[in-house]
Amino acid sequence: MSILVNKNTNVVVQGITGHEGLFHTEQMLVYGTRIVAGVRPGKGGEWVISGKVPIFDTMSGAVEATGADCSIIFVPARAAPDAILEAADAGIALVVCITEGIPVQDMMRVGKYLDEKKVRLIGPNCPGLLTPGECKVGIIPGHVARPGNVGVVSRSGTLTYEVIHALTQRGIGQSTCVGMGGDPVHGLGFVETLELFEEDPHTDKIVLIGEIGGNDEERAAEFIADRLTKPVVAFIAGQTAPPGKRMGHAGAIVEGGTGTAAEKIKALEAAGARVARHPEEIADLLAGL
């Protein structure tokens, strides 16, 4: 079982005809994801991937024809805010935005609109969602995961694959992997994901992968202390990061002395989470729970 996506999720791909869009649509299909449509303005009526996926000009057209309930976005940063809004207006309940480099102020405006529409956004600048054995809506390499009872939530991309891979090699499967993205202003966060894992009967343990910048981890720690009954193993990347420098992710920066790895580790440990010192220790700590 899982959270957010499963074998019945019907997915539309926005920006399906681009290099990355096509490559990952194929990967998602191979994984077994129900890709019901693609959208690319100006190419409606065509088919891609050996005639497997129909293209529509608009999201409303795609949703009307296929009943898609989830979208994944691969369009470039300057068009991505529009793509998110178009998905929301077409009645999509879950939007996964892979695109990196969207201006923060755009995301604040989009976020406000989505809140009013009650649309759930994953990302942007994220690897998306993977429910092993059932459905992949994103770019997480499917073969590194296997079904199981550990929920994974992370602000990172490749670091998440690294951790999932290590878990799988130890025989520890995952219920759902949530890559929430590395931007300072994003959709679904740790707290909302932990709530979903808490309610999911098939998730027994949780791995939380944070990094420097912001206070998402501190808020997650509060939730862990107050409400979460399932055990958590955490890792915080950026323990060696110098202050004031942005470490790749737009959101990974220690500002005004706050957002340090040390603070986050302290908060999570105080909340009862086990904190790994390096990513490969996560599996050890999980196995010991």
Next chain:
Amino acid sequence: MRLHEYQSKQIFAQNGIPIPRGRVASTAATAKEIAEELGGRVVIKAQVLVGGRGKAGGIRLARTPAEAEELATQILGMQIKGLPVRRVLVDEAAAITSELYLAVTNDRSARRPVMVASAEGGVEIEQVAHDTPEKIVRVLVDPLLGLREYQAREIASRIGVPRDHWKTFVQIARGLYQAYAACDATLAEINPLVITDDQRLIALDGKMVLDDNALFRHQDLAELRDIDEEAPEEVEARKYGLSYVAMDGDIGCMVNGAGLAMATMDIIKFSGGKPANFLDIGGGAGSDKVAAALRIILSDPGVHAILFNIFGGITRCDEVARGILAALETVKSPVPMVVRLVGTNEAEGRRLLAGAKMVTAATLGEAARKAVELAAHRAA
């Protein structure tokens, strides 16, 4: 991207915020001319993109044009936190009654812009927030509506701005929000916003930080970037879409993905080594990108080993392997290299690299240990 004080204040002025009369100078003679034009006392301010200019002696008061020239000579010869001062701002001096703080920035957790204000201006706001958090007023702004007049008035009232000044304060606060929104800033800050003895409100100092991701729609602002103030390797990295931060260790890192790059640095430290840099080659790393990354890492003479840590997702392992091979054709180096490739198309990637003289590792821990050993061996 951070703007200089004089650039920030010009943007403030365009948005209706009163700033002191003044101009920027790159020679002491020009500074003297400006002081003559302005008449009276002037302030000479070093224009460098670091904090603590005042403490370092980079902000001085001059009573006469001759003194302005003398102080400008001194300041233009200074280095502040390693950055040479190339320009000074010559502003008319203000007679100050009180100093306020006013800024707008992004509240990440609220996902809204937030106005931050305090009656304690002229000092570091982080210090005020730490010592006396009750003296900081924060008002969230709806990004679809912008800062409303009533909100600006409420801020004025809460930080004790005298009622006579509310109208001007509201104009300044809204101008500041407008500058923040129009420039896609992540911070627009006036510190201090002063009330002068002759009852004027003036933005005495200004700072703006812009969202790098939004510069595509602000060509005019992108041109204000002062690359003299940045590490040359970081400038070079940006040209290739790489994200690079120099550190003081001896193990160079080339990693795809920011989180994994940070974790790689962390595990190097955990394994007893010290990372020489953070470097994220990002998605779709072709050979030109990898070669550029390699050149940048090797430009640091302190690097004694390089660790490639690639986990294939959006970047495919075979693509990176080809990139590494092509890069090694153009960048010859005796520095030992450790490679770890896992993920999409990993078998093909490993096959491609099998011919090259690189140390391979199956896990991150193993890769880090090998890199630490090789670096120590080479340094010895």
